Amino acid sequence: MRFHDCVAIVTGGADGIGKEIARKMLTEGATVIISDINVGACEETIKEFQLSGFDAHAMPADVAKKKEVMSVVEKTKEQFGKIDILVNNAGLVRDAKITEMEEEDWDCVVDVCLKGSFLFAKYVAEHMISQEYGKIVNIASRAYLGNPGQANYASAKSGVLGLTKALAKELGKHNINVNAVAPGLIETSALRNHPKFERIKELQKRDSPIKRVGSTEDVANAVLFFASDASSYITGDILHVTGGRFG
Template identity: 45%
Template structure:
């Protein structure tokens, strides 16, 4: 059943929001006053994030969709518009890793990573911008990474994250006259299930892995999902209307 739009509350979509950075971002945007669509591949996996938003007095909707599937994306965004209201903030956070050295990486691993990160951001942005331009106000925030600068064993992931920076700058140029900004946040090392899996793949205890990363970071600590959510919150705000086409490295030290 279609639920009524929340009066006076802008709507945000966060992809890959079942856990990690996406979940923290969904919760932060809800605290900022947005109604939030928590989108992930498995709709059931979004329940924890939706419940957390609800406990904090916010409004959230779980949406299952493969961001690399054009029809699924269009249907998901239309559902959000119908059940929460027209989306005017989009956070493209969904991502996967398929790490390997170039000579061992097969084409399916390349395609999978490019598909979720880059094709997914393109499809979601294309679908959501129709509502933003009609409203005369919108915010697109893409999650890039320090890996966009190059990282051993991540040719696919690095290419996707660098591509997101180019996409961001082009969206800023094309959509600015409609009141829509586009920016990217590029995290450094952040404690998530994904980085824990990386440590496991390398055969390094996660606590040891985190300690090594903290020691190599100027602020002498690792990042947490909330660190990234704070940066996204700024880009999604009313006050960030004169900031567009930017890449902000949230990495505990200078990058770029």
């Protein structure tokens, strides 16, 4: 029970990687607040967790909107008295070649992936500083190394890594650790529904030292390490969950 008596916020936690992170934290004793823009999915996930006896709560929000982020943070503090862990997981992709990428596609991806991480970190950090303790884990992506058709996503995730390193140096004196997890190809429902899923799996097995697609559990395990006191002397670091694929 690594997270007994801990309060955690997981953004984008209604499905996929975020849902698995929330599930694992709950099984280890945490109170988890799931914040997701998809209200219906958020409520369904919370219902599923609560039926299993977990202390899970829904606080839907658009991570790119300051007032909504502030509301989630303030309600969490008021209801539970503290915030020990923040996992900035919310993200999305809108892929296109640079010559065909619309400004809206750029703005939307950067706003959710980067601005959302900034806003939650900003308002959660205020509480963590006052309690002289906290863990912030940002979900980046192997895509920060660059992928064709993902100029917006690669730029946003590179920004997440810069944010991670800056905050680690700024907040360390307050006993706050800030780290990032950079997943590679992870099998989520969205990936399984991709029309070229089997071909994508073949290419991953060919190009990766570990011959399989990653699981949401692989990512969650890395996040839980950074969120726990086992990583108390690690900050500003990046843990790649890619099966060894970096190129």
